[in-house]
Amino acid sequence: MDTRATGDGRTVLFAARSAVALYRLLDVLPALSGDHRITRRFTLVPGSDYDTDTLAAIDALGGRTVPWAEACERSYDLVVTASPKGDLHLLRGPHVLLPHGAGFNKSIPGEGSADSASGLDPEFLRRAARHEGAPIALHALAHPDQVATVTAVDPTSASRAKVIGDLTLERVLASSPLRDRYRAALGTGARTLLVLTSTWGPESLIRRHPELPARLARQLPYDEYQLAFIIHPNERSLLGTYELTERLAPALDAGMILAGAHDEWASVLIAADALVTDHGSAALYYCAATEDRPVVSVHGGGGELIPGSPMGVLLDRVPQLDRAEDIAEALRAYHPGPGKAAAEAAFAPPGDAVERLRTEVYALLGLTPPTHRAAPRPLQIPAPSRRVPAAFDVHVEATTNDGVRITRHPVGTGGPPGHHLAVEHGAASEQLARSAGLLLRRPLLAPTPAPVDLTWTADGWTRHTLSAYPGCRAAAALLPSGESLLRVRGHEQPYTVRAEPLTEGERIVRLDPSVALSAAHARLLARPGEMPARLNCHIGERTFHITIRPATEAEAMAAI
Template sequence: MRSAGALHRLLDVVPVFEGDARVVLRFTLVPGSEFDLGTLAALERSDARVVPWDEAVRHEHDLILTASPKGALRVLSGPRVVLPHGAGFNKTVGDEGSPHLPSGLDPHYLLTDGEPWAALHALAHDEQLTRLTAYCPSAADRATVVGDPTLDRLLNSIRHRESYRSALGTGERRLIVLTSTWGPESLLTRRPELPRELISRLPHDAYQLALVLHPNEYSRTGSFDLSRQLAPALAAGLVLAGPHEEWAALLVAGDAVVTDHGSTALYAAALGRPVIGAYDGGSELIPGSPMAQMLAKVPHLTEAADLTQALRAAEAQDSTGFADAAFALRGQALPRLRRECYRLLGIHPPTVPATPHPLPRPVSTAQSPSAFAVRADISGLRIGITRFPAFTSETVNHLAAEQPEAEQRQIQSASVLWRRARPASTAPHTSSWTAAGWTARMLEESPGCWTAAALLTPERCLLRHRSAGVLSVRIEPCRTGGRILRADPAAVVSAAHAWLGSTTSPWRAPVSLLCDIGPLTVRAELTPAAEEDLGYEL
């Protein structure tokens, strides 16, 4: 393989050979790619056995699998099988091969001395075979449609959607996935501020935002620099998907996709996810390709402020139809590919079925934001709370910050300070605040703060307000359809703070507030402070 993306595709077809001790798999890195470094790191993460290139070219191989036709593959000895390393052939790379052709259809890469060097081109759809026939008929003579093993893996993972969303901390929020390919026309290259702009406008309790990058972008930029460039959005809760498998789990978990011209979005469309285009045109997208057809019909996102309107338009479309031009024979890729591979090997395939592995649970989780700009809409005892990152340009009513995690300037400016209780220390010598002591200290040290709250559990808080005094807050979770749904208690504290600051008529605890927070409505009971809450150790 020449890139991490090609390696990931090959790993998706490994189940073809599972259960067969006669087959030994070895990987080698084809030299000459600018993404060598990222590919080596991906190989190391995979735990696959690697053969140096100099050694690989000295031996005869029973079968050679590749997900890219580029490089010196033709010097390897043995029957060669070429797989696409994306959802079809939608993109061309400038200054490489024939103008306006992707490598998978380009005679420049598919022929040696006018003859095809691959024994088999394993394609995902008849549309790909038709285009290959038009551009390189001799290679098309050795092609067959088997389906897409990566799509089959996504489809086999749909039953794990709730598990993926739980791992991401999504809850009842809508997960919006940005997808960016690599190169000068990619979303992240052309619109590097879009993740920050979107997350600054999306209500935190209603939406979660994730970013899926092409593995070449990881290889080119590196995780360290990516984290630095995306730091404001990451601190505000952006999920940055890992380059292998996790991108696919996020598509399964997601509710909608915003995409450039990279083919990842075709997988999302195959899952029925609404698709919004964010590609501003250029020379890379191949006219008439499945991706070009989809981008011509889906809503286009010009400004971050237009996302909710674009979402409504995208939801009105049936996105699955866009994927029909890219994927055929769904659920059949591994059995069909097994049959072809074992035909080339000249042996009978194993009797155990070749089935795709479900995707693992995501491990890249969102940071919990430590400060929010909060908008409060109050109508009697009902309060609507909308929280944004502290750097938003939206109209808001107060700043709420977590002490001590938030930046010092945010803590100094916050009207609401909160702290989450932590598990008891196991150290032999300890010192801890009580909820009463900590809230009192915060109002003493922070003259601009009007409400300090200790978040004891997801359903219990101790709240100290400058004029209302000390109150216990009991939060009743939503119970619907056999499920228990909880809002962030920090958002409930902002609701209580807003109500306490707005009420002018005399009142006496207990008071029951209805708090609208994202898609949830929870009831919060304000009562005189309970002794167990006052003495709760933080």
């Protein structure tokens, strides 16, 4: 059957073997966007061990699929793929081959020709070149050096190779101005966002260091660092989301974000302040899109990384992390330069990749491109399923400037117990609430107003809580004003606690009221007969000024 349209109509088939290949193909869509003459269809190329999520991703997109057997019976005006592997020669029509990663950094043992770069294996390239019905009409590359690489492995394919640029990088760069929005959606705030990236296979971070996320969650103070994990779609496909989240449960329960496979992984890279990586190419997008922020390696060697590749350039020059306990030192050891050098080895100077691809594709289709400009689509705002810890071991250290240093770690990370256990009532288990030294309550956000409302006063709730939980030393209610009402067992009056915001340049940094409550609680317990009017609270490198005063009647009667 010939489904190539007559007249101005054209049918383009996007053929993907796996979810990661599909995501690369989706970055092509802006080159064809807004053209009613083009019909877009998708098919799943059989034979990959990592194809589980591909059809579901197409369905979520709302794309129309063609079963493989049916696709092989038809002819298309263009077939777009992101991998030369599989029986692509059975799909009739001129082929456009895109890379599905940044650079050609890995050699997969036992797959195709020995020691050849994945994606540039001459066995697969020559197989495609031998079939007249399915020729590679365009081999799109991201860097001029890659043309020489293709020429070395398969001169026939090199004759059709052109430097287009990296479409995923174009999206990342176009989305970089949204960094603050991404960080807000992730709940990062003023913390350092440390991102772990793992490729797939036996040499990947997720396989070699499965315990690293939990160890970092235990090591890094919650109020200073946020963790996120980017995992290659192949590993997600192999394990499934449920199995993956169960394996990562300790770190996820401590607040780590597991980035989504499509779009979200790249928006998390833009939001990142530092990176821990194996030899996967996601790190190259981070290096290209950020201002040479720190990169640390956990790649321990093996047969997959190709020496002299862009990732080889990067990993040879960045600090190595051997233990989670050394993460802060490893980040400080990074010196600017390697990230920029690696990105320049992987990507041609960015800009207009979508337009260049559109020019080539429309020439192959025999159509005049639309008059509107083609541009990369910004990455979506991330919406991760985030677990926010509700119970903390709070470590308190007195400082010489009449203040306290507060360091919090989520309960369950395996660290030593702190000065007190601070628990958010109603968000943590009753067992933790019974063990709390400080119980606090945030304002309730009712989804719909009740016809006859019922609520606590701040002082009423704190009195009730100290009565209901005899082991609790202090109870606090966070007020809508941003202040908090704190009642300490044995003290006659409640206190109002407020953390003053900091100004850093043109930005304002605010402290979570629950942290200020822990600082005030610790000081009032340490000096029961003294009423501190002002307290310096140190969180990492920052110092917040906290005021503590007797609560007014209006504050005590505030509805919570």
